[in-house]
Amino acid sequence: MKNLILVGFMGTGKTTVGAALAASLGLAHTDLDTAIVDKEGRSIPKLFEERGETYFRDVESAELSRLLNEGPQVLTTGGGVVLREQNVKVMLERGIVIALHATVEELIRRLKNDTARPLLATGVAERVTTLMAERAGAYDFAPIQVDTTGKSLEAIVEEIKQRVVESTEDGKQ
Numbered sequence: 001m002k003n004l005i006l007v008g009f010m011g012t013g014k015t016t017v018g019a020a021l022a023a024s025l026g027l028a029h030t031d032l033d034t035a036i037v038d039k040e041g042r043s044i045p046k047l048f049e050e051r052g053e054t055y056f057r058d059v060e061s062a063e064l065s066r067l068l069n070e071g072p073q074v075l076t077t078g079g080g081v082v083l084r085e086q087n088v089k090v091m092l093e094r095g096i097v098i099a100l101h102a103t104v105e106e107l108i109r110r111l112k113n114d115t116a117r118p119l120l121a122t123g124v125a126e127r128v129t130t131l132m133a134e135r136a137g138a139y140d141f142a143p144i145q146v147d148t149t150g151k152s153l154e155a156i157v158e159e160i161k162q163r164v165v166e167s168t169e170d171g172k173q
Contacts, residue, residue: 001027001072003095004164007139009132010079011110012100013148013156018076020157028073032081035063044078061087068094079131082138092141096167098160099142102149104132143167 004021006014015031022029033044036059040047047056060078064087067075075095081087091097102110112124139145144163148156 001025003068003072004074004160005068005091005095005097006074006076006100007082007091007097007142008079008100009102009107009128009135009139011107011128012079012102013110013153014076014079014100016153017100017148017156017160018074020153021160022074024157024161025074030067030070030073030075032060032064032067032075032077035067036060039063057084065090079135082135082141088141096144096164097142098144098146098164099139100156101139101145101147104129106149107132 004025004027006018006021008014018031019029021027036047036056037043040059042050044056047059057080060081061084064075064077064081067073068090077091081091107128108125111128144160144167146156146159146163151159
C-alpha cells in the first residue's frame with residue numbers, strides 16, 4: 001500500500017476524513033500541520049505571526065518530504081501545501097493524492113467559527129472566496145477528486161477506498 005495523501009482547501013474535511021480513512025484501512029494517520037506544530041513547539045498562527053508565511057511554507061515542505069519517507073500512511077495536509085511545485089511533485093512521486101472539495105457555501109458554514117486559522121483572520125466569507133479564487137485549479141493535479149459537500153463521513157471514506165482500488169487496478173498509480 002502506498003501513502004494516501006489528502007489535499008484540498010481548508011474546511012473540506014481532510015483531517016476528519018483522513019483519520020477515519022486510516023482507521024478503516026488499518027494505517028497510521030499523520031497530520032502535516034500537527035507534525036509542524038510538534039517540531040516547532042508553537043502553533044501555526046504563532047509561526048505565521050513570529051516567522052511569517054515563507055518560513056512556515058519552508059518547514060511545511062521539509063516535513064512533507066520527511067513524512068512521506070516513513071512508509072504507508074494516510075497523510076493529511078494543510079490547504080496551502082500545493083502552492084509549491086516541489087510539494088506537488090513529491091506527493092505524486094510518493095503516494096496516491098486525493099483532493100477533497102466542497103462548495104463555497106459549505107466551506108463558509110464549516111469555517112465560520114474557526115478562530116485557529118491565520119489566513120481567515122480578516123473574515124471568513126471574504127477570505128474563503130478570495131483564497132478559493134487564488135487557488136483555482138491548484139488541486140486539479142490529484143488523480144482522485146472527491147466532493148465532500150452533503151456527504152456523511154462514512155460515504156466519503158467508502159468512496160475514497162473504492163476510487164483508490166480502481167486507480168491502482170487501472171495502473172494509474
